[in-house]
Amino acid sequence: MQRHFSGDKAEMAARLRKVEGQVRGIARMIEEDRYCVDVLVQIAAVRAALNQVGLSILRSHTRGCVASAIREGDGDAAVEELIDTLMQFLH
Amino acid sequence: MQRHFSGDKAEMAARLRKVEGQVRGIARMIEEDRYCVDVLVQIAAVRAALNQVGLSILRSHTRGCVASAIREGDGDAAVEELIDTLMQFLH
Amino acid sequence: MQRHFSGDKAEMAARLRKVEGQVRGIARMIEEDRYCVDVLVQIAAVRAALNQVGLSILRSHTRGCVASAIREGDGDAAVEELIDTLMQFLH
Amino acid sequence: MQRHFSGDKAEMAARLRKVEGQVRGIARMIEEDRYCVDVLVQIAAVRAALNQVGLSILRSHTRGCVASAIREGDGDAAVEELIDTLMQFLH
Numbered sequence: 001m002q003r004h005f006s007g008d009k010a011e012m013a014a015r016l017r018k019v020e021g022q023v024r025g026i027a028r029m030i031e032e033d034r035y036c037v038d039v040l041v042q043i044a045a046v047r048a049a050l051n052q053v054g055l056s057i058l059r060s061h062t063r064g065c066v067a068s069a070i071r072e073g074d075g076d077a078a079v080e081e082l083i084d085t086l087m088q089f090l091h
Numbered sequence: 092m093q094r095h096f097s098g099d100k101a102e103m104a105a106r107l108r109k110v111e112g113q114v115r116g117i118a119r120m121i122e123e124d125r126y127c128v129d130v131l132v133q134i135a136a137v138r139a140a141l142n143q144v145g146l147s148i149l150r151s152h153t154r155g156c157v158a159s160a161i162r163e164g165d166g167d168a169a170v171e172e173l174i175d176t177l178m179q180f181l182h
Numbered sequence: 183m184q185r186h187f188s189g190d191k192a193e194m195a196a197r198l199r200k201v202e203g204q205v206r207g208i209a210r211m212i213e214e215d216r217y218c219v220d221v222l223v224q225i226a227a228v229r230a231a232l233n234q235v236g237l238s239i240l241r242s243h244t245r246g247c248v249a250s251a252i253r254e255g256d257g258d259a260a261v262e263e264l265i266d267t268l269m270q271f272l273h
Numbered sequence: 274m275q276r277h278f279s280g281d282k283a284e285m286a287a288r289l290r291k292v293e294g295q296v297r298g299i300a301r302m303i304e305e306d307r308y309c310v311d312v313l314v315q316i317a318a319v320r321a322a323l324n325q326v327g328l329s330i331l332r333s334h335t336r337g338c339v340a341s342a343i344r345e346g347d348g349d350a351a352v353e354e355l356i357d358t359l360m361q362f363l364h
Binding site: 191194195198199201202205206208209212213215217218219221222223225226228229232233235236239240242243246247263264267270271 | 282285286289290292293296297299300303304306308309310312313314316317319320323324326327330331333334337338354355358361362
């Protein structure tokens, strides 16, 4: 079985746990009727944190799965899947 | 005291609780070594959900705080703050 | 007749003329088979420049048309249109 | 010499020529004081078109340069450069 997140797994999961806490904090801000702009700034911060996690995963995916596929002569499908995934990030 | 999220408050908090659950699910996917592309698709979904919440807040903020400021002749500072916030969303 | 871009009109048109030149330069880079990453960096620069122009227009639109509509008690439709437009920018 | 855009070169250059025309059209809309929201819709359309061109270039870059580097055992630097470029697209 191929391991997808080997080295960085614990770190990435930790970053997502932090994001989870940030989202919980934003829900609380709304319940406490905090100033909208402060809430929006927090939402933008969570988006930026998710982009960072997404890029880390893309990096290990390209280095791992995509590179393996390319070395085994089966790269085109892997690259196509990669581009399809990126398209969802540009939305 | 001005209430910022009146009508939609419960709904927006509920949507963020759902986002919180999605982020927890993504952390678990990483810990379970799930396929990277599946993780990335989930991250893109959370981004889209956060954009929706952000737009809802922008809507009530513009209708509420910004509109009040404009009616009271003090709109320019409110619009400037709104644009600054939007800039963070285009990043 | 309401003027939409009064003060900044010449400046915004000039920025777009510059963007137009950048895009022409990118087409040329492709025709000359320049290194892909250099081309992508230029495309990202044009995206950023377009975001800036878009935010400038949003600013004058909100200060002008949206503020007028709010003062005349007709703000909700204008804010709704504004949010719909923003949604397209988050895609 | 490695050709970067072989097959799709003419098509990509043609799409950028079209984007160039769209940008020129937006500059004209501003000079003619057209309704801001119509201008913003056109800017969003250009952004989307640029994203499409960017993804096409990413696809051929990953299939071409990055895949070659991986096959020659020199993939890590190429993947790193790819991720750095993507980061600029998420901004």
